[in-house]
Amino acid sequence: MRNYLLSLLFSLPLLLSAQQQQEWVLVNIPVACIREGSSHASEMSSQSIMGTPMKVLEDNGSEWLKLEGPDGYTGYMNISSVKRLSDTEMQNWKNSSRLAVTSMSEVKVIRDTLISSPRNTVTELVNGSIVNGKKSRGRFSHVTLPDGRDGWVSTDCVSSIEDWASQPFEAQKILDRCYYLYGAPYLWGACSTKSVDCSGLVRVAYYGNGILTLRDARQQINIGRRIEPEDISSLRPADLLFFSATPDGRISHVALYDSEGKYIHSSGRVKCNYMRADDSDFSARVYRGASRIEGEISSEGIWQIINHPWYF
Template sequence: MNFKLSLKSILFILSAIFPFALVANDNWAQVRIPVACIRDGKGHSTEMTSQAIMGTPLRVLETDGEWLLIETPEGYNGYMNISSVAVKSDSAMEHWRSASRLVSVSRPEVKIYVSPDERKPSDVISELVLTSIVEGRLINDSTVIVTLPDGRSGYADSKAFIKAEDWASRPFNMDRAMETAYWLSGTPYLWGACSTKSVDCSGLVRVVYFDRGILTLRDARQQIGIGKRIEPENLSELKRGDL
């Protein structure tokens, strides 16, 4: 697929994965809960237009009380409640980008436990949905230790993660992408939703492609502008994964 993204957007997306020099005086935040809502106004009663998952780096454009105007890695703007994020300085984001990071590649949610040995429900401190990126490392063949954006640390099964740089450099696999799409069958439809917990139509596309390392734009009206256009008379040329 050929993406029509600005240089600014491309650099912003890459900076979420690879160590990268930032312009000074930027303001940042990271999602600190499994799935955070993005709204079109400053209030819980305003329309939810999208979501961002644990670990997503957000550029903070404005702060007004408990509401932040943020920009996501794909350039999507909206308001997020400050309780959903950990506010970060430039130096903190530089540390995160250069740290050892892991990506959740488990389609079911991954539970993070307070201890490497205890696995009772009361020992769960959080969970990660598919493609959450967190600081972490392998401590033995079966366990990783992760640090969440708000500073809490916990333990999880190593089979649910791969290193961020390995995830980002994988060749695209349409069969695996289609498997994720089929796995999401029965997932609740929710306007503005964009995670394995619930999706809307363009959210489904975004979740499926991001699982394979491709960050699409958010809305259908934006996604129509990426890749190679297929006209209605070319239906015989359609392939699996075409939108």
């Protein structure tokens, strides 16, 4: 018994050291929920998608980790949703060959390229997912998921992470991602092509362009170049529009400007409305001005992924 206790005593520092070194995780499922507390019953505040790097802030040995995302957003995630990494493993991941999903449609990872069956599925990926692999010249490219599972994806659905992460700003492509989700239901905290809340639509649209922004509408109003409410005529496509319930109230809604007074947003569902008094949506809100992301990449709260130290 004494020898067992001594062995345990000497091994404990090693176990603690190994645990402390596992300071990172990669999201390991298509879309993972971030919650306000360490419980499935706790409110979902946001989501992260496959391959998103996150930092461990708190680990009490339960099935929940408190994590910080690459945008600084924090919350709790179930350990079943992530693959834990040491500092060394995280650095190896950043230096590895990776692919990003560029398709707006969900992409299936399959085990065998010669089999056409639902039972051939490994998992699915959504727009912006990051996996290990090199883009092939053939119809399929081989990929490896964060937990080591592997399979094949359609080559035309992915891009090298470097190309995806360094795209030039393209307002129409950002808006096209919104229109792809037209009619999708609003879901509080949702932030993927499966479903979105208002600020989640902004995140999905810009992240597909290799641009990461802060998460919530009340944060997004403080990024980019400010456009005052009276300067409606100066709005450009993909500018962010902000609203509150009262003139001095908290920012509670965000939309993306299209053109000629039209904006697209997630309110009940992803839809369009117009900036005019006879539009029931616009007249029911107080317009509080806009923010322009174009020309402001790498300013506070906006990251070009290629320059984000958690990815490269």
